[in-house]
Amino acid sequence: MLAEDLRDNLRAQGHGAEIMTLPFKWYPQQTLVNTILVSKLTDVGNFNGLAIDKVIALKFPMWLIPHPDMSFWILHQHRSAYDLWDSNLSDLAAMPDGKSLRDLIRREDDRAFARSESLYTISRNVSKRLKHYNEVDSQVLYPPPRAMERHTVEGYGDYFFFPSRITPIKRQELIVEALAHVPEPVKVVFAGEADSPLYLERLQKRIRELGVQDKVEFCGRVSDEEKYRLYAHALMVIFPPIDEDYGYITPEAMLSSKGVLTLEDAGGATEFITHEKDGLIVPPDARAISLALSRMWNDRAAAERFGANARTRVTELDLSWGRITRKLLA
Amino acid sequence: MKLRWISPLDPQATEIARYSAGLMPSLQALVTVVAVEDALGNDAPDWWVPPSDDSPEPGMAPLPVYHIGNNPCHLPIHEQSCSEPGLVVLHDLSLVDLARYMSHELGQPELWKQLMLRQHGDEVRGLVNRSETSQVDYVDMTARFPLFAPFVENALGIVVHSRYARDALLDQLPSGTPVLQLPLPFDGAVPPADRDYRARPLRFVFCGHVGPNRRLLEFFEAWGRLDNPGAIALELFGNIHNRSELLQYAEHFGVAAHLDIRGYVEDQQLEKALQSAHFAINLRWPTMGEASASQLRYWSAALPTLVTDVGWYAELPDETVCKISSRREIDDIADLLQDAQTSPQEYGPIGRRGLEYLLARHSARDYARELVSFATGLLERRLSHRVIDQQLVSTIAALCENEMNTALFRDAIEVAVATVEPDQTELEEDRL
Numbered sequence: 067m068l069a070e071d072l073r074d075n076l077r078a079q080g081h082g083a084e085i086m087t088l089p090f091k092w093y094p095q096q097t098l099v100n101t102i103l104v105s106k107l108t109d110v111g112n113f114n115g116l117a118i119d120k121v122i123a124l125k126f127p128m129w130l131i132p133h134p135d136m137s138f139w140i141l142h143q144h145r146s147a148y149d150l151w152d153s154n155l156s157d158l159a160a161m162p163d164g165k166s167l168r169d170l171i172r173r174e175d176d177r178a179f180a181r182s183e184s185l186y187t188i189s190r191n192v193s194k195r196l197k198h199y200n201e202v203d204s205q206v207l208y209p210p211p212r213a214m215e216r217h218t219v220e221g222y223g224d225y226f227f228f229p230s231r232i233t234p235i236k237r238q239e240l241i242v243e244a245l246a247h248v249p250e251p252v253k254v255v256f257a258g259e260a261d262s263p264l265y266l267e268r269l270q271k272r273i274r275e276l277g278v279q280d281k282v283e284f285c286g287r288v289s290d291e292e293k294y295r296l297y298a299h300a301l302m303v304i305f306p307p308i309d310e311d312y313g314y315i316t317p318e319a320m321l322s323s324k325g326v327l328t329l330e331d332a333g334g335a336t337e338f339i340t341h342e343k344d345g346l347i348v349p350p351d352a353r354a355i356s357l358a359l360s361r362m363w364n365d366r367a368a369a370e371r372f373g374a375n376a377r378t379r380v381t382e383l384d385l386s387w388g389r390i391t392r393k394l395l396a
Numbered sequence: 397m398k399l400r401w402i403s404p405l406d407p408q409a410t411e412i413a414r415y416s417a418g419l420m421p422s423l424q425a426l427v428t429v430v431a432v433e434d435a436l437g438n439d440a441p442d443w444w445v446p447p448s449d450d451s452p453e454p455g456m457a458p459l460p461v462y463h464i465g466n467n468p469c470h471l472p473i474h475e476q477s478c479s480e481p482g483l484v485v486l487h488d489l490s491l492v493d494l495a496r497y498m499s500h501e502l503g504q505p506e507l508w509k510q511l512m513l514r515q516h517g518d519e520v521r522g523l524v525n526r527s528e529t530s531q532v533d534y535v536d537m538t539a540r541f542p543l544f545a546p547f548v549e550n551a552l553g554i555v556v557h558s559r560y561a562r563d564a565l566l567d568q569l570p571s572g573t574p575v576l577q578l579p580l581p582f583d584g585a586v587p588p589a590d591r592d593y594r595a596r597p598l599r600f601v602f603c604g605h606v607g608p609n610r611r612l613l614e615f616f617e618a619w620g621r622l623d624n625p626g627a628i629a630l631e632l633f634g635n636i637h638n639r640s641e642l643l644q645y646a647e648h649f650g651v652a653a654h655l656d657i658r659g660y661v662e663d664q665q666l667e668k669a670l671q672s673a674h675f676a677i678n679l680r681w682p683t684m685g686e687a688s689a690s691q692l693r694y695w696s697a698a699l700p701t702l703v704t705d706v707g708w709y710a711e712l713p714d715e716t717v718c719k720i721s722s723r724r725e726i727d728d729i730a731d732l733l734q735d736a737q738t739s740p741q742e743y744g745p746i747g748r749r750g751l752e753y754l755l756a757r758h759s760a761r762d763y764a765r766e767l768v769s770f771a772t773g774l775l776e777r778r779l780s781h782r783v784i785d786q787q788l789v790s791t792i793a794a795l796c797e798n799e800m801n802t803a804l805f806r807d808a809i810e811v812a813v814a815t816v817e818p819d820q821t822e823l824e825e826d827r828l
Contacts (some may be wrong), residue, residue, distance in 0.1 A: 099783050099816065106811050151454070164455025166779035170816060 068141065068209050069124055072394075075387040080394075083302035086110065088128060092144070095161040103173060105130040115304040122394050127169070129178050137184035137394045140192055142311040148199045149309060155235065157174075174191060176200055185394060187383035189312040189334040207393060211314045215288075217321035219377075220298040222369050225253040225283070226327070226359065227300035229293065229315055230307065232260035232269065232284075237306045237329075239269055240352060244278040247356035250363045254304065257296060264302040301369050302362050306350070309333035318378035320344065325372025327358055338383075344376035397772055399423070400482075401432045402473050405441040408663070411689035412463050412487050413605075417443035418583040422764035429773075430458045435472035459483060459775050461767075464547055466490060466684050468497040474547055481781050483771055484551040488684035489561040489707075492540035510541075515545040515568065531608065539682030539706075545569065552774040552781050555767065556571035557687035558708035574777070576770045579650035580687040581763035582754055588698030588747070589671040593740030597629040597654065601673040601699075603666065603690055604634045606642065611679035611704065611725065613645050620649030627737055631656045631673070633666055670697040675736065675743070675795075681722045683707035691717075692758055695750035700743040702732065716750040718743075780816040788812050 069085050069248040076083035088105065088216060092098045103240030105127040110118050112269040121136045125145045129136070179185060185204040185380075187193045193204045211217075230236040241259040260266035273279055288296065297303070303319035303326050310333040317338065319326050326345035328335040339345040346362070348354040362369050401423075407414040414430070420443055423429060435539050440446070460482030464470045471494065477484060495508035520541050527534040541562060548554050553574035553763070556562050562577040569575070606612055612632075619625055630651075636642070636659050651707035658669070676694040678701045687708045694701045695716070703709040705719040712719075721727040736743060794804045798818040802809065 095779070096782060096787060099779070100787075103808070103812055103815060106815060107808060156454070159454035160452075161455060163779040163782065166455075166776060168455055170779065174815065211581035 067210060071209070071212060071387070072122065072124075072139075072391070075391055076395075079248070079391060086128070088129065090125075092146070093119040093157060093161070095158075095163055095167050098167060099170070102127045102170070102391065103131060105115060105374065106132065106174075108132075109375075120395060123178075125174065127243075130174055136178075136182045138179065138182055138186060138204075139390075139394055140187045140204070142188075142192055143195065144171055144177060149195055153308075155308070172199065173390075183392070184396065188238075190337045191309065191333040192311050205393070206391045208317070208383060208385055208388070209312065209314075209386060211318045211321065214321055214385070216290075216294050217318060218294070218298050219323035219373065220295075222301045222366055222373065225255045225300060226302050226304050226362075227255050227257070227296050227319075228304040228307070229288075229296070229318075231258045232256065232266055232326040233262070234265065235308050237308060237350075239272060240350065241304060241355065242269065242273055242276065242278060242282065243352040243360060244355035245278040245281045247353055248281070248359050248363075250360055251280070252359055252363045253281055253283060255285060255296060256286045257293065259287045294322075296323060300324055301366070301371070302327055302345075304328075305335045306355070307332055307335070312336060317380050317383075317385060320376035323373040323377040325369055325376055327355075327362065329355075338379065339376075340349045340379075344372050345378050346372075357394075397456070397768065397775060398428045398430045398453055399426040400458045400460045401444070401463075402435055402460055402476060402482075403432070403463040404469055405432070405434045405438055407443070410465075410467070410469065412465050413441075415487075415581065415689055416463065417441065417583050419760050420444055421762060422581070422583070422760040424765070425761075426764055427707060428458075433650045434469075434583065435476045436638060442657065449765045454574065455678040456775060459552075459771050459778070461485060461486060461771070462551075464491065464494075465686075466493045468494065470494055471498055471501060474498070474803050477547075478550050481550050481552050481778060481786070483553050483555065483767075483774055484548050485555045486561065486565075486699065487557070488686050489544055489556070489558075489564055490538050490682070490684045492538055493544045493545050495543055495546070512543055514538075514543065516541045517545060520804060534733065535609070535682050538684070542684070548573075550786075552778055555770065559688070559711050560683075560771045561686050562709045574774060576766070578766055579757045579761050580689060580692060581760035582689075582692040582696060582758040583760040586667075586696065588696075588751060591674055591698075591744055591747075593674060593736075593744055595674075597627050598675065598676045598736055598740070599673045600628060600630045600677055601669055602630065602632050602634075602677045602695070606632070606636050606638060607636065609680055609682055609684070611681055612642065612677075614726050615677060615679065615702075615729055616645055616649040616651055618726045619651045619733060621726075621730045625651045626654055627657070629654045629732060630677075631658050631669060633661055633669065634656050635660050658731070667697075670694070670699060672783055673697075673699060674740075675699060675718075676701040678709075679725075680709065681706060681725070692754055695747075698744075699752040700746040701750065713749075713753060715746065716748060716753045777817075783816045784812060790801065 073083045080174045080380055092102060095225050108131050110121060110131055110133055112118055123131040123136055124141050129138060146158040150156040151159060151168060158168050179200055179202050184247050186207045188209050190206050193206055196202055196204050232238055238256060273282055285339060303324045305313060305315045305326055306329045309331060310332040316326055316335045326339050328347055329350040330347055331350050336347055337348060341347040346358045348358050403416040404410040404413040407417045428447045430450060436451050460480055462473050462477040462482055463485045463537055464474055465487035496512050499505055499507035509524050512520055523533055523537045527537045531683050554565060555576050555578055557580040559577060562575055565575045619628055638659055639657055643652055646655045676699040678688060678691050681704045683706045702720055703717045704722050718732055792802055798801060
């Protein structure tokens, strides 16, 4: 989505722009190495005699493509080789030569970043990781959510809205655990597809075990219209991922004048939210989350106040494509 | 780092299992050995202590260490090494008997010949064909053209126990193949007995498999030349399958009355026999090229030992063994047997110097430390081995009409090497 928006905005400014992509399959280890080699061997110097002036690289391993004039706008790195390595979420760590592959990825990234002075990321969180692991400085360019004008507020209804892919890294399970501790008849509406049916089954089993069926509603994948509607009527938005790079959810919620309940280790979301001003930032703990849910359920005025502040804050951020493309093409 | 140790398991049955059992405590003091297996599915041996922590190491599967010698029991180990690259410890340089067994098992009787031709070229064709009907040619082929390349094709690195083997590998394997020479480890030397070399008869011992390359018949012939063969006695230990044939030869040379074929005995009995002997016989021609675990055992008992002056034995200091020339073998043996009777005081010190050499050079602890250091480097190279040696080479070979014409793939090769072997240039510079 970000690539399409970037392309469209570049074209709108009169540039010729195309998205170039490769299928990225990161397992088994041999396939990951092959993909890296394919990227490094791809020639994008010119096509049909037409020189390609600039390559804007967004993701690994495509940014390994050789080109004399590259800008990086880094969505995220291959996190299994970086911050996830020491967690139990790194698939690389389970590969027979994962450590060598991790080192290879880090080495190639270092080489690629050294080729350009135009290094941007989509969030402070991504920049922080870049500095920590690759020792390079970068500037942040927050990507604007799509169709920002369509986000509206229609009140503060009787549900918390949790839009995200259903997957362990987004931590739906933690919210379900928290619901078991909430005495009020709160409701959380989950919107998004499950990455794995097995994980969804496991989550639903846990919901039954905890007896919180009445407090949850799963919508699956929703249309854009439905999404805007769910944002517009929500009491508050929940966004508790593990160290998210950026997360459109936060600015979208803020554009809909909704406060955001997030967690201290949620990454990008915490860059936008100030605790007790436009949302709540609580420890990643089911009891702490349950207290926050109870409080907001019982204090609608606070939810409204957070929402209004959030809208002001996101407006001040000036999320616009003009600034982004100027920087990337400089 | 974690290792998987794939080796014969019964120390009573093979020297390689004995080597593994002796080395294991030193090895386990340094690294986690997650499994000890023989590729046949037999139970883990009691000389290995399973680690208390068997959790996997992130992104680093255990490195298999394969032990390969010239014996059919190593075929499953070799087969496993083909499917998963690892460190190969080559216990014999010439693996032609293993290759012949493999040919038989696969139902491809000509396979071993093809392997010989692939490694040594067309010049060995005549010798290989003749070797099937001529023992002389077989001996000549084994000695001059050791077959090892097919058994280390998928190795990340190779450990050998002699300079002779190391030089042969470096000469014939692709440049850059990691090869490490280590002195065969020994653990368990006991204070040797005080021997009386004036005693008669002088007691000789021989241990192990009685094959033609162990030169027993030549020893019998030399022994038979003595005016008084009864001044010598010989005990044979091991799984001796050709007892009657041996006795016939011994009778032929007039030494049968002084020969005692003991066969297989328990370790303690063998130890006792070594302690009460005056000499050991450890002749080899042709040599399979590698260090002899039996020799370490003889040294541990401070026994002066008759060895053939070839291969690993030729590398040993002259003062630690009694070297016998392969060209004038019988004369040399006869001279030594005569000399042993007239100047017996010369031989005790040879055995003691052998023991000193053993203690100084063949420490299991040092061996384990160097093996682990080598293995650590290989683990770092495993990914590049899989990418370059296994995949890229076969992909390009499949695309090339002529596998030597790889110019079109120059970019792909250079990029792949620079990506997965980034330190290669630095290593080359270091070497220079």
